[in-house]
Amino acid sequence: MINNFHRVGEMDITSWLATLDTVTEMVWKEDYWRQEYFSVHQDTQTIPLVFDKYFVEPIKTKHYAKFMTDLMPLESVLNTHYGNGFTARLILTKLKPNGVIPEHRDTGKCFQVSHRVHLPLITNDQVLFTVGDETITMHPGELWEINNTQRLHSVINKSDRERVHLIIDWEPYNDDIF
Numbered sequence: 001m002i003n004n005f006h007r008v009g010e011m012d013i014t015s016w017l018a019t020l021d022t023v024t025e026m027v028w029k030e031d032y033w034r035q036e037y038f039s040v041h042q043d044t045q046t047i048p049l050v051f052d053k054y055f056v057e058p059i060k061t062k063h064y065a066k067f068m069t070d071l072m073p074l075e076s077v078l079n080t081h082y083g084n085g086f087t088a089r090l091i092l093t094k095l096k097p098n099g100v101i102p103e104h105r106d107t108g109k110c111f112q113v114s115h116r117v118h119l120p121l122i123t124n125d126q127v128l129f130t131v132g133d134e135t136i137t138m139h140p141g142e143l144w145e146i147n148n149t150q151r152l153h154s155v156i157n158k159s160d161r162e163r164v165h166l167i168i169d170w171e172p173y174n175d176d177i178f
Contacts, residue, residue: 004131004151008081008117008143016070016121020092020164023047027063028094043099043157050090058088077143078117078170085172088114095127095155095163103130103154114169116148121166126159138165 028045033053035041049064049071075087095101106116118129120138128135129144132151138144146153157163 088171089169101155119166122164
């Protein structure tokens with residue numbers, strides 16, 4: 001089990017950024033379920049790529065195909081680091097300038113059996129990510145697992161620029177991950 005943060009590795013995000021650059025503001029505004037259901041995400045926008053709001057079965061959304069090629073190297077890194085598994089959930093999330101994700105803890109069995117990994121795509125040194133009593137700045141291309149179930153966590157974007165992360169819930173094929 002990780003304490004607060006665990007650095008998983010690093011990735012070249014050039015192709016992610018190129019694909020992300022083709023996403024319109026209208027696409028960012030299409031899905032607002034996460035923001036309505038979880039008040040802590042009011043300052044965010046989400047594009048679900050693999051998602052099931054009931055956390056029963058991973059469903060590839062209409063946006064998945066656009067990013068499919070970018071996912072292959074990412075899944076390879078996660079397979080190498082954690083062992084064979086699959087992407088249980090995958091979302092792009094944008095935190096607005098000067099936005100906040102208040103302190104919270106993720107609950108539910110789905111979070112107990114997966115690794116919550118962040119891949120910062122667009123960020124800056126004024127975005128502060130806190131888990132437990134530790135605060136770090138994540139840099140583009142770094143892969144970070146966070147302890148999202150046993151520790152309170154929050155994010156503050158103190159800049160006038162948007163922050164975009166890819167959030168992956170990687171679930172090993174065996175249930176004994178911790």
